[in-house]
Amino acid sequence: MINDALLRQCVHCGLCLDACPTYVELGTEMDSPRGRIHLVEAISQGTLDLTPEVVRHMDLCLGCRACETACPAGVQYGQILEDARAHIEENTKRPLVQRLRRQMTLAVFPHPRRLRVFVTLVRWLQNLGLWSLAERWVAAASLFPRLHKAPSLQSTAAVGPETERVSVLRGCVADAVQPQVNLAAVRVLNRCGVSADVPKGQGCCGALHLHAGDREGAQRLARQNIDAFAGSEGSAVIVTAAGCGAAMKEYGELLADDEQYRTRAEQLSRRIRDVTEYIVEKLPADFELPGAEASVTYHDACHLAHGQGIREQPRSILRSIGGLTLTELGESDHCCGSAGSYNLTEPEMARTLAERKIKNIAATGAECVAVANPGCALQISAGLKSAGLSVRVVHPIELLDEAMAATASKSATTKPNS
Ligand code: SF4
Ligand code: SF4
Structure with missing residues (x-):
């Protein structure tokens, strides 16, 4: 089922264990990267059956790939997990509730048109004040932020000469x-x-x-x-x-x-x-946010930091914005529990990880947390709301946009009349 060469890369040193959010929370070997690789190896060799317990250990994995960052042997854990999950889905019969949840998730979220209809319905219920009822009965409903109608994304030309x-x-x-x-x-x-x-x-x-x-x-x-x-x-x-x-x-x-x-x-x-x-690579110099000095902290989305190795670029953008101070977040690259649809399928672990993230954010005292992934932004916003904290959640590019717009309008108003 899985390329043996991928599994053999693991030398079982355990250096990834402390980076793994589920191992940190549960302390059990089978909920660590090394333990999961052992499980997959045994399934692959036919010495272990796909029992509900085994499937559970694999389901609890966030796919955050923090273990890849920590691994000195270059184990491609993400690839191992994808193959293992495909094998599990082909060879197990899940309980009805899990099957329905999975089918509903895949029937709505990856389909832009259906999702737009769904979001319109949510916005409509929010406007009528009825969405709070859904939030009371379905925990996942609280993940939706207050939705507003926005213009649709269109192709647009460069301002000035096109580079x-x-x-x-x-x-x-x-x-x-x-x-x-x-x-x-x-x-x-x-x-x-x-x-x-x-x-x-x-x-x-x-x-x-x-x-x-x-x-x-x-x-x-x-x-x-x-x-x-x-x-x-x-x-x-x-x-x-x-x-x-x-x-x-x-x-x-x-x-x-x-x-x-x-x-x-x-x-x-x-x-x-x-x-x-x-x-x-293209940032112009000298632009700043309007108003008083603001403080921001930055959460490393797993699929940016561990999945793409992008850590410094969003921080450089935030540091380049005048009027903004960046305070580092403790455990910034520890998963927030969002992990694709994980917060829908594993709400308990997702909540535990969200609470840990919110404590770290609160400790920075920042007014704003920058996040470059929509799943993390929804998860963190919901966590802040339930903790009663008023911290703005924003993509770094939104802060840059605000600063650029403010700087452009300031220079337009201070230009001498010619
Ligand atoms: S992907 Fe994340 S949760 Fe899964 S084993 Fe690796 S570190 Fe742990
Ligand atoms: S995945 Fe990497 S760090 Fe973890 S036990 Fe295997 S070789 Fe060691």
């Missing part, structure tokens, strides 16, 4: 629940002399399917995106959601056995750039 053209991934959850982030990203790109195309026909990146062990579903979505971005070869593809960027940078591996799409998948993967990774 580059890029394509932008709309995303599904990101576009429906946090449309302001993509809109801010496009405004920043345009102000930096970059034209932004939003190709038609693009869809979900497939990450939710991979988390759920549906490799075929993820491959189908990857092919759809490869076709959608085919007309814009050469340019970078900008992604504002860390989870989508991490998944798309691995399309090459996902479609490695597909003769027709393999090369094109690798080409698209090489073009994927997180918005912070791309824009940090």
